[in-house]
Amino acid sequence: MIAAPLLVFDFDGVLVDGMLEYWWSARRAALSLCPGQQLPERAPDGFALLRPLIHKGWEMVLAALELSRPDLDLGAYLSDYPQRTQQALERWELTPAVLQEALESLRAQAIEEDPEAWRALHQPYPGIPERLRRLEAEGSDWLVLTTKGGAFARQLLAGYDLQPKAVYGHEDGSKPEVLLRLSEASKALWFVEDRRPTLETVRETPGLEAVRCFLVSWGYLGPRDREALPEGIALLEPERFEQPLARWP
Structure with a gap:
């Protein structure tokens, strides 16, 4: 299994x-x-x-x-x-x-x-809190990796009654640095992001070749960010996000 x-x-x-x-x-x-x-x-x-x-x-x-x-x-x-x-x-x-x-x-x-x-100045995207809660029932741990200060992200997540395994903010290092530390646990990592350049940097970082990268379609994307995605980065639509992980691209 x-x-x-x-x-x-x-x-x-x-x-x-x-x-x-x-x-x-x-x-x-x-x-x-x-x-x-x-x-x-x-x-x-x-x-x-x-x-x-x-x-x-x-x-x-x-x-x-x-x-x-x-x-x-x-x-x-x-x-x-x-x-x-x-x-x-x-x-x-x-x-x-x-x-x-x-x-x-x-x-x-x-x-x-x-x-x-x-x-109140923040709104979770439709269906996101519910989907995150279902991940635990599916046996999948999740955490947050953000360039926002970790304390601010924790405040917001608590307000939505969400409890990730961990929250890493900008004070914990760059996203590739944190992912490298997480990869040392030798567990499969899936990284979900809305910034294409960040995903491309992750794909180019030695030691992160096995990380599966997903670009969400609902985030702050530039007009051409969805086009001609490089190998190793898949576009994640809301309909697919709702489905079991085995059906993700």
Whole structure:
């Protein structure tokens, strides 16, 4: 009998839709660092376009600052995101550590002052909590691997009455690093993510060749992320996600 895999889920864009919270927190963190910038209460369209490119929390704070610039060339930002991000750090004279600290401090304050309001900015994708609860009945352990702070992810999961085997946040290392540590237990790993570049990095990491990678169709995907997926990465549709693991692609 084949042993059940250990399922490793990304959080934002896979289990939970946090777009409202992303802008809410990014905007406030940006204004705490650079008061006086003009940023709307409602997320501009450019923020949603940038979201599939954003990998870490500090980047969305920086993106909010960039979106406050009247002369921003959004097309160039989207087409050369890594270079434009580095230029933005220099323009605003900020570091990833400072941006990340501003974001996490703001989130911690929001949770302390009104945890229900903060949680309400997130919504689990339809059917996700129920499917995760069924995994245990099927004999499959699952955990969360996120670039969000682990404490924040645990707060949200507890609010949905979900208890993963573990939660790994950005403070635990990069996703490939954590997956390498998990692989030492020699149990089959299935990694479910909504960011194609992350999956491609995992596939290219020595020691992770055996990890089965799934790109969910419902997350924060770019317009071409579903096209011509490389070997070892399968598109996971909601209908297939609902089915037993043996029927996953």
